[in-house]
Amino acid sequence: NAGVTQTPKFRILKIGQSMTLQCTQDMNHNYMYWYRQDPGMGLKLIYYSVGAGITDKGEVPNGYNVSRSTTEDFPLRLELAAPSQTSVYFCASSKQGRNTEAFFGQGTRLTVV
Amino acid sequence: AQTVTQSQPEMSVQEAETVTLSCTYDTSESDYYLFWYKQPPSRQMILVIRQEAYKQQNATENRFSVNFQKAAKSFSLKISDSQLGDAAMYFCAYRSYSGSARQLTFGSGTQLTVLP
Numbered sequence: 232n233a234g235v236t237q238t239p240k241f242r243i244l245k246i247g248q249s250m251t252l253q254c255t256q257d258m259n260h261n262y263m264y265w266y267r268q269d270p271g272m273g274l275k276l277i278y279y280s281v282g283a284g285i286t287d288k289g290e291v292p293n294g295y296n297v298s299r300s301t302t303e304d305f306p307l308r309l310e311l312a313a314p315s316q317t318s319v320y321f322c323a324s325s326k327q328g329r330n331t332e333a334f335f336g337q338g339t340r341l342t343v344v
Numbered sequence: 345a346q347t348v349t350q351s352q353p354e355m356s357v358q359e360a361e362t363v364t365l366s367c368t369y370d371t372s373e374s375d376y377y378l379f380w381y382k383q384p385p386s387r388q389m390i391l392v393i394r395q396e397a398y399k400q401q402n403a404t405e406n407r408f409s410v411n412f413q414k415a416a417k418s419f420s421l422k423i424s425d426s427q428l429g430d431a432a433m434y435f436c437a438y439r440s441y442s443g444s445a446r447q448l449t450f451g452s453g454t455q456l457t458v459l460p
Contacts, residue, residue: 262446273435273450319387325446333448335389
C-alpha cells in the first residue's frame with residue numbers, strides 16, 4: 232500500500248519557469264490537499280479538493296493552480312515560478328467523514344533561483 | 345478563522361526524562377479535533393495523537409499523552425521516557441468538525457532535541 236506519493240522529491244527552478252508537482256493516492260480518499268511549509272513555519276493550505284472535479288482555494292493560493300480529474304490524482308501547477316515559492320510542498324489525503332486521519336506524502340523541496 | 349499558537353520554538357530534554365510541549369488555539373466552534381504531528385528530518389508527517397473536543401478524557405498513546413483544557417483552549421503534549429528517536433519538529437494542528445474541507449490548521453512547530 233503506497234499511500235500518498237509525491238514526485239519529484241527535489242527540484243530547482245529558475246524564475247519564470249513552470250512546473251507541475253504530482254500527487255497520487257491509492258486509498259480511494261475523497262479529500263485531497265496541498266500545503267506549503269516555509270522554513271521554521273507550520274504548513275499552510277494552498278488548495279483542496281473534496282472529490283473529482285471539485286477544487287477550492289485555501290489560505291495561500293496565489294501563483295498556483297490545481298485540477299482533480301480523477302479520485303487518485305491531484306497535481307499542483309506553478310505557472311511563473313517566483314523566489315517566494317521556495318518551500319516544501321506536501322500533498323495529503325483523507326477519507327470523507329468526521330473522525331478521519333490525514334495521510335501525507337513525503338514532500339517536495341522546491342527552490343526557485 | 346481558527347489559529348494555532350506554539351510559543352516554544354525549541355525545547356530540549358534528557359533521554360529518559362519527560363517533556364511537555366505547549367499549544368494554544370483560538371476558535372469559536374464547540375466541536376473540533378486537535379492533533380499532534382511529528383516531523384523528523386525525513387520530512388514525513390507522522391500522526392502522534394489526536395483528541396476530539398467533545399471527549400473530556402485526555403488521549404494517550406503509549407509514552408505520549410495530552411493535557412486538553414477546552415475552556416482555556418490549551419492542548420499540550422507530554423512525552424514520557426524520552427528517546428533519541430523522539431527528536432523531531434512537533435506540530436499542533438486543529439481541524440473543524442463542520443465545513444466541507446476538513447483541512448488542518450497548523451501551529452509553527454516546536455523543535456525537540458533529545459540529549460543523550
